[in-house]
Amino acid sequence: MPGFKSLALCAGLLGSLLSLAHTSTASAEAVNAAISDGVRSLPAEQRVALVIGNANYQTAPRLANPSNDARSVAQLLNTAGFEVTAATDLTRSDMIKAVEDFVDRVSNRGPNAVAMIYYAGHGVQLEGENYLLPIDAKISKLSDLDSNSLRLVDLMGTLETISSRMRIVVLDACRNNPFPDVDDSGRGLAMVDAPAGSIVGYSTAPGMVAHDGDGNHSPYTSAFLNIARQPNLPIEQLFKRVRLEVNNATGGRQTPWESSSLTNDFYFFGDTAVAATRAPDRGPVVQMASNLPSRSVRQAYDYVLSEGSPEHYEEFIQLYPSDPLSDRVRVLLGNWRQSYAWHKAVLTNTSGGYRSFRDRFPDSPYARTALRLQSQPRHVPLMHFNRLSKHSGHHGHGFSHGHRAPALASSAKGMNVSASMNGHRPGRFTHTSSGMNAHAHAHHMHGKSRFHDRGPRRMGGGMHSHSSHRFAANHSRSSFAHSRHSFGGGRSFGGGGSFGSGRSFGGGGFRR
Secondary structure, three states, X not given: OHHXXXXXXXXXXXXXXXXXXXXXXXHHHHHHHHHHHHHHHOOOOEEEEEEEEOOOOOOOOOOOOHHHHHHHHHHHHHHOOOEEEEEEXXXXXXXXXXXXXXXXHHHHHOXXXXXXXXXXOOEEEEOOEEEEOOOOOOOOOHHHOHHHXXXXXXXHHHHHOOOOOEEEEEEEOOOOOOOOOOOOOOOOOOOOOOOOOEEEEEOOOOOXXXXXXXXXXXXXXXXXXXXXXXXXXXXXXXXXXXXXXXXXXXXXXXXXXXXXXXOOOOOOXXXXXXXXXXXXXXXXXXXXXXXXXXXXXXXXXXXXXHHOOHXXXXXXXXXXXXXXXXXXXXXXXXXXXXXHHHHHHHHHOOHHHHHHHHHXXXXXXXXXXXXXXXXXXXXXXXXXXXXXXOOOOOOOOOOOOOOEOOOOOEEOOOOOHXXXXXXXXXXXXXXXXOOOOOOOOOOOOEOOOOOOOOOOEEOOOOOOOOOOEEEEEOOOOOOXXXXXXXXXXXXXXXXXXXXXXXXXXXXXXXXX
């Protein structure tokens, strides 16, 4: 009898455990189902993209790959569900028109929209500000730049005024100065900070020059096309991997960077609805181990390069001062310090700030401009912008004089984007919708788009700081929007954290 009671007790306990396990499993399944239902109940993500490739410049050196780059990026984004407008070889008026149309389309998609701009072509900096060049840019003196380009500050400021989930800007625009007779005060593009909810990717580090490439694509766009296709890849990790691949492919001559102020994540492919519910994944893409039989300098280099912060650069140099790879890192660190100091001087825009920069970096390519601005600071603060929108109420966008703007073609997802962009005819637009029921259409417009009276613009932010800066819209007689918008605090170079000295990173400690 005691044995029977013991057996019964065990059976009862086993039954209770099985019942508990069943209840726990059912509860877990209910929670998972609730999460899945929550993801499914999210509004559909509206993806809109503008892709521009300027190659056949009229007075500046022509470029080999931007048309190919734009075509392939447009195909990739179309496959990823974007409604894509692709354009090659745009004049300034066409470029402004394309951006205005894009801004209005993003605005119409609502707060869950993801807006992306990709630009390949010439870009220059002046007084800490960046300019994207149309194919008809004619610049013989510094004052010509404003009326012969598209200011990046205007583009970023306008996008920041639109309610959207995320803004992605990718710039393969840091080639050699196309107008060497004009003192542009430095090579490549200047440092910027991404507005909240934005990420800006550059083909090379601030003040450095990118390569157009010997193949069908530039090294930067080639890496982007290759890596962006990976499913469930967080966007900040994507740019880290692009940085590593480009640096390796160019033998250390080119190192992309990015500025990010994202508040949630994004995947080009995979569980895209899930990404929208998650915080950005800023983990390392190069794993380090503490039990290596011998230290791998190359592995450490790949780690600090992919993370891309000055703190990592400094510690790598301290750990491996005599290794040849430290020479590369010293160049990156020196360039970062100089570009960052120049960025802060232009943001401050005071005689004392420019004098301090010259004292610290007397041999800098920005020193001559700093001397000029020390005597007369910028009339237009760096963070002011003109709003680019057809419906912002500004003047100067009438169509007249029989000027024919390029045709706009719209097609459904799955159609051949590259075929519709062949011929490289100046001002060629292709509009590709991700909806299967979209139909092709084309129309012509007459006249030329014009800007008037560029007023004050404001844009910027604090590199590795929590200071808040503001965009200030233009207050000119052109009746642009007058509202102010917060901007800044971007995490640049995807960086952060530290390296070496026995600290843990990438899943394990690494000690010299």
